[in-house]
Amino acid sequence: MSEQSSVAYETKSLPVTPKKLGSRMPKHLVPWVFMAPALLLFALYVLYPIVSSFILSFYSWDGLGDKTWIGFDNYIQLFDSETFWTALTNNVIWMVLFMLAPPIGLGIALFLNQKVRGIRLVKALFFFPFVISQVVIGLVFSWFYDPNLGLLNSILDLFGFNTIALLSSEEYVTYGIIAAGLWPQIAYCMILYLTGLNNLSPDQIEAARLDRAKGFKMLRHIILPQLAPATFIAVVVTVIGALRSFDLVATMTAGGPWGSSTVLAYMMYEESIFNYRMGYGAAVAVVLFLIMAVYIAYFLVRMLRSEK
Amino acid sequence: MYPKPIEHSSKLVNVAYRISLPITIVLWLMPLAAVMMTSIRSIQDINQGNYWGWPTSFNFIENYMLVFQSTEMGQYLLNSIMITIPAVMGAVALSTLAGYALAKYQFKGNILMLAIFIGGNFVPFQILMIPVRDLTISLGLYDTHMALIMFHVAFQTGFCTLFMRNFIVGLPNELLESARVDGVSEFKIFWHIVLPLVKPALAALAVLVFTFIWNDYFWALVLVQSDTVRPVTAGLSSLQGQWLASWNLISAGAVVAALPPVALFFAMQRHFIAGLTLGATKG
Numbered sequence: 001m002s003e004q005s006s007v008a009y010e011t012k013s014l015p016v017t018p019k020k021l022g023s024r025m026p027k028h029l030v031p032w033v034f035m036a037p038a039l040l041l042f043a044l045y046v047l048y049p050i051v052s053s054f055i056l057s058f059y060s061w062d063g064l065g066d067k068t069w070i071g072f073d074n075y076i077q078l079f080d081s082e083t084f085w086t087a088l089t090n091n092v093i094w095m096v097l098f099m100l101a102p103p104i105g106l107g108i109a110l111f112l113n114q115k116v117r118g119i120r121l122v123k124a125l126f127f128f129p130f131v132i133s134q135v136v137i138g139l140v141f142s143w144f145y146d147p148n149l150g151l152l153n154s155i156l157d158l159f160g161f162n163t164i165a166l167l168s169s170e171e172y173v174t175y176g177i178i179a180a181g182l183w184p185q186i187a188y189c190m191i192l193y194l195t196g197l198n199n200l201s202p203d204q205i206e207a208a209r210l211d212r213a214k215g216f217k218m219l220r221h222i223i224l225p226q227l228a229p230a231t232f233i234a235v236v237v238t239v240i241g242a243l244r245s246f247d248l249v250a251t252m253t254a255g256g257p258w259g260s261s262t263v264l265a266y267m268m269y270e271e272s273i274f275n276y277r278m279g280y281g282a283a284v285a286v287v288l289f290l291i292m293a294v295y296i297a298y299f300l301v302r303m304l305r306s307e308k
Numbered sequence: 309m310y311p312k313p314i315e316h317s318s319k320l321v322n323v324a325y326r327i328s329l330p331i332t333i334v335l336w337l338m339p340l341a342a343v344m345m346t347s348i349r350s351i352q353d354i355n356q357g358n359y360w361g362w363p364t365s366f367n368f369i370e371n372y373m374l375v376f377q378s379t380e381m382g383q384y385l386l387n388s389i390m391i392t393i394p395a396v397m398g399a400v401a402l403s404t405l406a407g408y409a410l411a412k413y414q415f416k417g418n419i420l421m422l423a424i425f426i427g428g429n430f431v432p433f434q435i436l437m438i439p440v441r442d443l444t445i446s447l448g449l450y451d452t453h454m455a456l457i458m459f460h461v462a463f464q465t466g467f468c469t470l471f472m473r474n475f476i477v478g479l480p481n482e483l484l485e486s487a488r489v490d491g492v493s494e495f496k497i498f499w500h501i502v503l504p505l506v507k508p509a510l511a512a513l514a515v516l517v518f519t520f521i522w523n524d525y526f527w528a529l530v531l532v533q534s535d536t537v538r539p540v541t542a543g544l545s546s547l548q549g550q551w552l553a554s555w556n557l558i559s560a561g562a563v564v565a566a567l568p569p570v571a572l573f574f575a576m577q578r579h580f581i582a583g584l585t586l587g588a589t590k591g
Binding site for chain 1: 309310311313314315325326329332333336337338339340342343346357360402403405406408409410413415418419421422423424425426427428430431432433434435436437438439440443458459461462463465466469494498519522523525526529530540541542544545548555558562565566569570573574577581584
């Protein structure tokens, strides 16, 4: 504080010349000058590429030669392709099963929201998976599922079940990857709810306790409404996380076996980088973007409304 | 407090709760514990299929030394550091300026700009992939550290700007106004008044963004390819292909790759969680 006042004092004693930044500049330009570097880079690396990908999706391009305008052909091919529908279906499965993350995260948060010795460390350890790279998580789970040496099969064996090669089964592979993805996602939701539980209004809880509200009723009518902001964020980041899933698919199966575990994000990467079909890849990206745009718009509307 | 503080319950419940905590932790982190155990096993153990039993010998030093000697892991780690640190500094610097503009100036387009920064932060990477790759190639940056630094600075600026804006909004206006009345220039106000006040937020943000950038895998695949620039995430997954049978070494590599963000998280836990929720719980 003393630093600031001394600064203010010094500048006060200086003659204010019109050459200084901010006094020479028209006032309405000042915020734009502060924003300029961020905005410039953001426009170059985020805004312009979005537009550019939309345009590219109407071209046929191998990444090197000339681009040829083909109108909606990429999209027509896309909707005819089996891989696309597999990827889209898998994305829907991801989204549905990822919705388990907020309630499980809430459950763990309720379990851990106590003041006993060492609880801080316990919370930190529960949060741990979120800090680790998804590449490492993919590796850990590939190994967990390994048909010969994985822990999963040892456990199944122990209880007398048949063992399975989860990641080479077309039927189960997506569920195996989603389980790996849920692990850090639950950790993230848990931390959001722990923060929410910290900010509960004690008065309301006391009042409800005096009214003999208990257990599930208390949770549903008193606690959950107060946790609504945390729930909102948890659901949004979970949906976005499910739609963004790429790292785990790439490291655990590369979309296999026979493309059965691919998702839109991975399909796009595969088509453009391995098959050199940039225009087609861009079309996949546009579809993914449009699906996500619905959620982004919903999030923005709610967020900006609360700003006003 | 909800649920009810456990101290008010019976002794039995208390004991049961305290015992259940370590058990759930072990179950929750079991896959990770297995990797850490494997990373200190001997190759004999691996070949004999002793994956889950007690190791016959503890090869902690041998295995970790071998990872650095016979793979490029050391180089990958160095690359990750050389990419992540400048990118974090760049993103935090740019977004502090932008966040201040959005927090403390009323101007036409203020809300629109905020919406663009937030929205851009959520877009799928794939919609950016081809144009960003082309841009990187035409800037002559493909397969350099700078390729990844530039992209991460630009992309993380979205989230960081929202974060800094939400923090700076809470600073008292009177301080800025009185400086303005005294004729202090706008930039000096930022430098001498705003910047010292946002220092705690900068730490929280830096820790968080460090983790995001360190763990990036997608752009490491798309924008670089040689071992001399590849960060540790992409490096690790290429090792997985080359060292298929040596699970003890791959595990050691995984532990090495995961360690820096984990260490940072435990060192600055409070900052980290504050960062995660300040960016999030508003709204």
